[in-house]
Amino acid sequence: xxxxxxxxxxxxxxxxxxxxxxxxxxxxxxxxxxxxxxxxxxxxxxxxxxxxxxxxxxxxxxxxxxxxxxxxxxxxxxxxxxxxxxxxxxxxxxxxxxxxxxxxxxxxxxxxxxxxxxxxxxxxxxxxxxxxxxxxxxxxxxxxxxxxxxxxxxxxxxxxxxxxxxxxxxxxxxxxxxxxxxxxxxxxxxxxxxxxxxxxxx
Amino acid sequence: xxxxxxxxxxxxxxxxxxxxxxxxxxxxxxxxxxxxxxxxxxxxxxxxxxxxxxxxxxxxxxxxxxxxxxxxxxxxxxxxxxxxxxxxxxxxxxxxxxxxxxxxxxxxxxxxxxxxxxxxxxxxxxxxxxxxxxxxxxxxxxxxxxxxxxxxxxxxxxxxxxxxxx
Numbered sequence: 001x002x003x004x005x006x007x008x009x010x011x012x013x014x015x016x017x018x019x020x021x022x023x024x025x026x027x028x029x030x031x032x033x034x035x036x037x038x039x040x041x042x043x044x045x046x047x048x049x050x051x052x053x054x055x056x057x058x059x060x061x062x063x064x065x066x067x068x069x070x071x072x073x074x075x076x077x078x079x080x081x082x083x084x085x086x087x088x089x090x091x092x093x094x095x096x097x098x099x100x101x102x103x104x105x106x107x108x109x110x111x112x113x114x115x116x117x118x119x120x121x122x123x124x125x126x127x128x129x130x131x132x133x134x135x136x137x138x139x140x141x142x143x144x145x146x147x148x149x150x151x152x153x154x155x156x157x158x159x160x161x162x163x164x165x166x167x168x169x170x171x172x173x174x175x176x177x178x179x180x181x182x183x184x185x186x187x188x189x190x191x192x193x194x195x196x197x198x199x200x201x202x
Numbered sequence: 203x204x205x206x207x208x209x210x211x212x213x214x215x216x217x218x219x220x221x222x223x224x225x226x227x228x229x230x231x232x233x234x235x236x237x238x239x240x241x242x243x244x245x246x247x248x249x250x251x252x253x254x255x256x257x258x259x260x261x262x263x264x265x266x267x268x269x270x271x272x273x274x275x276x277x278x279x280x281x282x283x284x285x286x287x288x289x290x291x292x293x294x295x296x297x298x299x300x301x302x303x304x305x306x307x308x309x310x311x312x313x314x315x316x317x318x319x320x321x322x323x324x325x326x327x328x329x330x331x332x333x334x335x336x337x338x339x340x341x342x343x344x345x346x347x348x349x350x351x352x353x354x355x356x357x358x359x360x361x362x363x364x365x366x367x368x
Contacts, residue, residue: 052257
């Protein structure tokens, strides 16, 4: 199963949601797979930060569905967030973990999931995120995306995907700072709120 | 920590518009945590480490609500990685309220590193901060911290030390 194909599936299911996603090859892939979600997606180069940030966003916007596109390396960096989610039970947070069993962005050395002993969905269930599932086919992935996007409890899908990034796709040119402004202005417009307003004197 | 200081912290957070509090409890702020939990205007989130707490606060910022990360100053070291990435890499601010462990007069050997490293780490990250030792200054320091962070879109910190916490 290819991550890019999964993203195309997910892309078809989303429109009004907010997305925070992890670093590496998945950034350019999501940028291409879901062009209608570009301003609604925060592209962050932050190992271990993605799901906690998505949770914070979900807390602040309880009426909004928030999607975290995390990775095996990113989740392993901070497994504690699973225990926090298990206790907090955010009803509007859907998490996809792209598990390619490697640190792909630096050339592909294995993560701890590569041995087959470490089961991220089982860890999540043990931490109290009961709706945690591992999928290996596109059909399973699509089915769990539909369930996760409609869930009223935190929902986590570990998507076992092949290594390597989708070739020949357009690169995103913006950096983290520009991405933040784009995302914040999107949230301001859709929510009718001010997050980054004017100074006392301009 | 006296009840009056707890009240001043909560007043400062409310004046600053804070609605979400992430914390990893410590001993110097011991009475503060149940008071935060009990306040109906504040949503408290207990975290497993301060780096996770910083990241959650960053997400809350993106929602338009205001968050604070409450912790012992040792938690600053655990939070350095997400603080550097969010603050220096994206301009996503986190306001921190920390207790001053390891200040002059510290009588626990294990707390000495916290005092030695706190200000150098804050300075390495270029985080503006104020060390408050008088109860009367707590509320305004918290308000000032938010004013700065929402002008710079960068982190800031208030450190409570001296007789406030000892």
